[in-house]
Amino acid sequence: MRAFAWFLLLFAVALGVVAVLTYPAWLLLHPHFDFPFHRIGERIGMLALLVGFLLVARHLRLADRGSLGYGTPRPLFVRELLIGLALGVATMLTVVAGMSALGLLDWSRAAAMGTAALAQVLITRLLSGLAVAFIEETFVRGAMYTAIARESGARTAVVLTSLLYAATHFFGKVRIAPEDVTAWSGVALLGQSLEAFAHFAGIVDAFLALSAVGVVLALVRQATGNIAGCLGLHAGWVWVMLVAHELSAPRRAAPLGFLLSRFDGFVGWLVLAWTVALAVPLWRFYVARARSRP
Numbered sequence: 001m002r003a004f005a006w007f008l009l010l011f012a013v014a015l016g017v018v019a020v021l022t023y024p025a026w027l028l029l030h031p032h033f034d035f036p037f038h039r040i041g042e043r044i045g046m047l048a049l050l051v052g053f054l055l056v057a058r059h060l061r062l063a064d065r066g067s068l069g070y071g072t073p074r075p076l077f078v079r080e081l082l083i084g085l086a087l088g089v090a091t092m093l094t095v096v097a098g099m100s101a102l103g104l105l106d107w108s109r110a111a112a113m114g115t116a117a118l119a120q121v122l123i124t125r126l127l128s129g130l131a132v133a134f135i136e137e138t139f140v141r142g143a144m145y146t147a148i149a150r151e152s153g154a155r156t157a158v159v160l161t162s163l164l165y166a167a168t169h170f171f172g173k174v175r176i177a178p179e180d181v182t183a184w185s186g187v188a189l190l191g192q193s194l195e196a197f198a199h200f201a202g203i204v205d206a207f208l209a210l211s212a213v214g215v216v217l218a219l220v221r222q223a224t225g226n227i228a229g230c231l232g233l234h235a236g237w238v239w240v241m242l243v244a245h246e247l248s249a250p251r252r253a254a255p256l257g258f259l260l261s262r263f264d265g266f267v268g269w270l271v272l273a274w275t276v277a278l279a280v281p282l283w284r285f286y287v288a289r290a291r292s293r294p
Helices: 002-029 036-061 075-100 117-153 154-166 185-198 204-225 228-247 269-291
Strands: none
Touching: 002 036, 002 117, 002 154, 002 185, 036 117, 036 185, 075 117, 075 228, 075 269, 117 228, 154 204, 185 204, 204 228, 204 269
């Protein structure tokens, strides 16, 4: 568990840096730029994680392509990424179609959108999905998975990376208006982010769904020995989800509205059930692909 403890420490330090430095950074930037307080905190946290990640990666001997999940020849890596992207899009579109069939999404917003605006949404959300996937997969299914698997085995790596992956999605959701910012707002930003875990019943569906997603991605990592498939699947899922968020609104008052999480109106019991159903077929698909390589 020593490797996992290093990554937990890294996250704790990054959160501490956010609490301490966000207000001073806001004082410097706000008079010149209209950056929201929480956005400044997010960027500081990402920078702290990046610096800490470089240090931890060197300490745990993870600073090489193989350890980060990129140890596959580039043509094969790109091909597997694109296959994963297609699978991710197809499987998440199935979820969105199911939500629509059950009356859980209101598409009025999409009906009012022109072709040019729709194309812009599709392109920008694809770029966002790819960026999120590259950052999270390199960190979680790349370096963290490798470090834990070396020390404690693949099963432990699958479980621990999935739980931490799910937990990180509940940070950074707090918003503090400019007129409410004080010297203690950095601490408040962190404290309010942790409140979700103090009321776990309100996020249990989203947490379990995200944990299941983490398990599926970790199983793909274990089966293939790299993160190409993970990157593609993750980017495809995020792309479709972001587009759905942009073009529709959750109908929480629908008879089956409980299937959508109160956390983000999307990742809830329905996504959990679909992810569990996909786990074994996707794992077998990637095991077969790995065995068929020359």
